[in-house]
Amino acid sequence: MSNQAEMLVQPVKTAGRAGPSRKFGFTWRDKLNDFVIGAMLPVVVLALWQAGADFGLISAQFLPSPLVIAKAFEELLLSGELLGHLGISLGRAALGFGIGGGLGLLFGVLVGFSRKAEDMLDPTMQMLRMIPHLAIAPLIILWFGFGEWSKVLIIAKGAFFPLYVNTFMGIRSVDNKLFDVARVLEFSRSKQIRQLVVPAALPSILLGLRLSLALSWVGLVVAELIGSQAGVGFLINFAKQTSATEVIFVGVVIFAIVGKLVDSLVRWLEHRLLRWRDSYEG
Template sequence: MARRWGRRLYKLLAGLVLPLVLLAAWQILGDRGLISTLLFPTPAAIFNNALGLYDTGELTDNLRISLVRMLSGFGLGASCGFAFGLAVGLSRYVERSLDPTIQMIRMVPHLALTTLFVLWFGIGETAKVLLIAKGAFFPLYINTYLAIRNVDGKYFEVARVLGFSGKKRLYRLVVPAIMPGVFLGIRLSVAVSWLGLVVAEIMGSTSGIGYMMMDARAMSMTATVFVGIFLFAILGKTSDSLVLALERRVLRWRDSFGGR
């Protein structure tokens, strides 16, 4: 147990070395006047600004709203992406019927749909959640579909010989075999959801971290903009680490190369 926690602590500290070195260099350059503190406030100034926003409640209120939007959009888009990926991956007929249309929609940029969503749904929560869901849908859809098609066909032959029903074949064969690909899709969907959240809150919002950053930009409050940037980076990394930890727990039976 102690050895395992020691390895985890080592990995954490190793991952913090480069960010801490960059922040220290940034602070030193700012204190010595070698960079413009108007355009690049020092990390200390950004941290103090974040404390001020926290004390007023502005940071926590906007963070709560952004988290609800992101989780709602991710939940909707990821669940639909997984369901459609299963259907298209398991059936050639469904693939020929749906995949060309889905791939065509995938090529439409987020910003191109922003105006359309505003016209359809206004600037309320519906448009923002759907925009995030659109981004979260495709990574999980594609990875689920490809994971199914990459399953060795011999497994299906064995399942057929053993007399597995369609439902049993799905739960005993398909789902365990595609889980590595599904988790990769989840990680990509989470990342795209954060990007979609920024676009959604910039397109016309009165709350959220993205709105806070846009409002700060209009007022030339650069430190607040950096607070939003760092917050998105921390949230993105934290959510990715949570998915990765869940993947390791669910797929602990997998014997894969972990690097040297």
């Protein structure tokens, strides 16, 4: 019975698809080639940037050279200051995402399965979703002060809506014919959810997870730039006040690298959980 349910939601892979490296995952050579191709543009940009700084074509005050930024990064890293600020930022982002993303998933499931809950909650959720971070942040700080909770709530606000919307839409996009077949097979309600709804809605939920993590990181930047005594955003804000442009770039690069690593982790999770999908790979 369980195998029959899995056949309902998992498309059968066609014969003659790409070779073993595509079927069983990329080989190390494929991954190395992808890394080299992906690194070409940043390397070229950095080389031109450094050359422009060396020949005096770029103002050091306006745009420090990559070597100057790397030196500032090294000094912050060796002093332990960078890791301290980064640890605080990661803790805030994780807590905010846990609260906002968890509630978004919960409300998305509730509204997805209940038309009454949708009529009651979704209009309000959609209005709140349209409020920008910068518009709600002053109110949150006014209510909760400049402490940790104000920052966590700003991050949670960003994390909530992507998971809410994508979970809701993922459940509602499940083909109704699957439920007809499930009734014929006499599936219980819990079995329908576990073996039909969850696998079918999982691509949309994982997309929501990816967007939610991204907006959590954006919310962290907003929260720490508005008011903070520690964190990568504070490091950037303090560098702005002291005109240390290279430190600002260090903070921006840290935000970019960590954001990319988190996004890659979710993409790896998608690859593992959605291996059964027969989708176009380019």
